[in-house]
Amino acid sequence: MNLDTLLPNLGEWLRGTGPESDVVVSTRIRLARNLADYPFTGRATPAQKTEIVSKVKDAIARVELPFKLDYHDVPSMSVLDRQFLVERQLISRELAAVLEGPRGVAFDVKESASIMVNEEDHLRLQVLRSGFALDDAWADIDKLDDALESRLAYAFHAQFGYLTACPTNVGTGLRGSVMLHLPALGLTKQIDKVFRALQKINLAVRGLHGEGSRAFGDLYQISNQVTLGKSEQKILGEIKEVILTILQYERQARAVLMKERKQAEQDRVARALGTLGSATMITAEETMELLSVVRLGIHLRLIEDVPATAVNQLFIQTQAAHLQKLVGHALDGEERNAARAKYLKARLRDLGSHR
Amino acid sequence: MKCMFCDSVATVHLTDIVNKKKREAHLCEKCARDRDLLPEQAGQAIDLKALVNLMMAPEPPVQIAPATTVPVTLNCPRCGLTYAAFKGEGRFGCAHDYEAFRSILEPLLERVHRGTKHTGKLPAGARVAARSARIAELRTEMAAAIGTEDYEQAARLRDLIREMEAAQ
Numbered sequence: 139m140n141l142d143t144l145l146p147n148l149g150e151w152l153r154g155t156g157p158e159s160d161v162v163v164s165t166r167i168r169l170a171r172n173l174a175d176y177p178f179t180g181r182a183t184p185a186q187k188t189e190i191v192s193k194v195k196d197a198i199a200r201v202e203l204p205f206k207l208d209y210h211d212v213p214s215m216s217v218l219d220r221q222f223l224v225e226r227q228l229i230s231r232e233l234a235a236v237l238e239g240p241r242g243v244a245f246d247v248k249e250s251a252s253i254m255v256n257e258e259d260h261l262r263l264q265v266l267r268s269g270f271a272l273d274d275a276w277a278d279i280d281k282l283d284d285a286l287e288s289r290l291a292y293a294f295h296a297q298f299g300y301l302t303a304c305p306t307n308v309g310t311g312l313r314g315s316v317m318l319h320l321p322a323l324g325l326t327k328q329i330d331k332v333f334r335a336l337q338k339i340n341l342a343v344r345g346l347h348g349e350g351s352r353a354f355g356d357l358y359q360i361s362n363q364v365t366l367g368k369s370e371q372k373i374l375g376e377i378k379e380v381i382l383t384i385l386q387y388e389r390q391a392r393a394v395l396m397k398e399r400k401q402a403e404q405d406r407v408a409r410a411l412g413t414l415g416s417a418t419m420i421t422a423e424e425t426m427e428l429l430s431v432v433r434l435g436i437h438l439r440l441i442e443d444v445p446a447t448a449v450n451q452l453f454i455q456t457q458a459a460h461l462q463k464l465v466g467h468a469l470d471g472e473e474r475n476a477a478r479a480k481y482l483k484a485r486l487r488d489l490g491s492h493r
Numbered sequence: 494m495k496c497m498f499c500d501s502v503a504t505v506h507l508t509d510i511v512n513k514k515k516r517e518a519h520l521c522e523k524c525a526r527d528r529d530l531l532p533e534q535a536g537q538a539i540d541l542k543a544l545v546n547l548m549m550a551p552e553p554p555v556q557i558a559p560a561t562t563v564p565v566t567l568n569c570p571r572c573g574l575t576y577a578a579f580k581g582e583g584r585f586g587c588a589h590d591y592e593a594f595r596s597i598l599e600p601l602l603e604r605v606h607r608g609t610k611h612t613g614k615l616p617a618g619a620r621v622a623a624r625s626a627r628i629a630e631l632r633t634e635m636a637a638a639i640g641t642e643d644y645e646q647a648a649r650l651r652d653l654i655r656e657m658e659a660a661q
Binding site: 172174176177178180181258280283284287288292293294295296297298299300301302303304305306308309310312363364365366367368369370373 | 571572574582583584585586587588591598601602605606607608609610611612613614615616617618619
């Protein structure tokens with residue numbers, strides 16, 4: 139599969155549909171697994187890592203799955219392609235740029251399932267779903283895990299469960315994370331209160347690109363930190379309960395906005411569209427902030443002629459690696475800002491929303 | 494005193510101290526309300542206490558494990574990882590480290606996860622092993638019941654064992 143064929147697609151997590159998609163962008167579950175009889179990736183020799191890759195590739199080729207997984211070797215991949223896969227949430231920044239030696243990723247054409255090989259753990263399974271779909275995502279990843287386990291011997295301990303390189307992942311090896319768009323809680327300055335409450339119950343809040351990344355465009359990922367001592371169902375159930383509460387608060391805050399300052403919101407959305415459609419230089423951050431305003435405007439029905447999926451399209455296509463692929467050559471920072479503005483202007487003109 | 498945002502009389506005075514630097518703000522009631530410094534009418538602001546209570550409820554209290562003294566020589570005979578290296582990187586080198594470092598691991602897991610025992614999914618192999626172990630346990634119990642002439646209990650255990658064996 140040539141990665142460029144993915145370019146026009148939105149990928150599963152940006153499909154913009156699914157349950158509660160006015161607030162929940164996407165749901166992701168990952169499982170950390172290691173093969174028995176090999177040191178963890180950090181202490182494995184290049185030869186051992188090669189063996190691990192070939193065992194996993196072999197297992198993937200032999201198991202029955204509802205989708206076909208294609209394996210992509212990371213070391214032989216260009217820096218641009220690696221960044222492209224990071225932007226599409228198929229690999230981590232670590233697998234792309236920090237880790238060394240034989241490693242790669244297998245994913246399906248819909249981009250709903252991926253398996254990173256020789257990340258911090260030998261295997262990082264991931265399932266992505268559009269909207270709020272923890273149960274569906276769990277059903278899928280549970281099956282994928284069973285299928286791989288029928289071909290691969292996992293490192294498992296009767297007391298500690300699935301063994302992982304980092305003890306913070308041991309046990310279930312499960313991280314469930316839900317990406318939320320919370321512009322109204324941000325506007326009404328209630329977001330920090332929510333997050334302080336979350337931290338008290340051991341749920342983590344992260345920005346778009348996971349650990350250590352800033353929250354741009356009012357997008358937040360909420361995930362569990364505890365992986366040991368609770369069953370998968372219990373962990374996911376706790377996330378679910380909290381997300382439902384936050385959903386309610388965000389919707390309440392949106393209702394208040396509409397009641398008390400509809401005119402001002404209408405103006406903000408129109409100005410955001412105006413800037414996106416007429417700027418000649420624009421950074422990725424500013425684009426995300428403005429698209430967040432537009433997205434909110436769509437869900438509040440303040441604008442009718444821009445579909446939600448168009449916002450997601452603009453959101454992904456204006457990220458650095460996507461933009462360079464669209465243009466067809468490498469761009470430095472300034473050139474990217476100009477190319478981004480040009481792309482936005484053209485796309486919004488096509489949508490007929492920029493008057 | 495006048496409000497720092499408009500010309501009305503300031504009735505809300507805030508002082509906050511961050512990093513030993515004192516900041517003061519003086520506002521009229523309207524400006525304070527506009528900036529969410531005063532609680533709005535009930536129902537709109539987040540009831541933080543209720544939120545925390547709701548989400549805290551099922552959690553047991555955090556237990557901080559007592560500090561244990563770590564033998565300096567602690568290391569893994571398989572991969573050679575030393576305690577110092579683990580402390581530095583926070584990562585284990587191989588699956589055997591979980592046994593080799595058990596003495597320091599359990600307090601750490603208690604702190605991070607508030608638990609030290611996996612209760613989730615098992616690999617198929619482990620599932621079979623767990624069931625066989627449970628059947629063996631029941632057989633011992635059944636023998637004991639026969640020994641004490643508690644035939645009613647023994648019969649119940651026998652049925653349970655049959656049921657579990659049939660499910661395999």
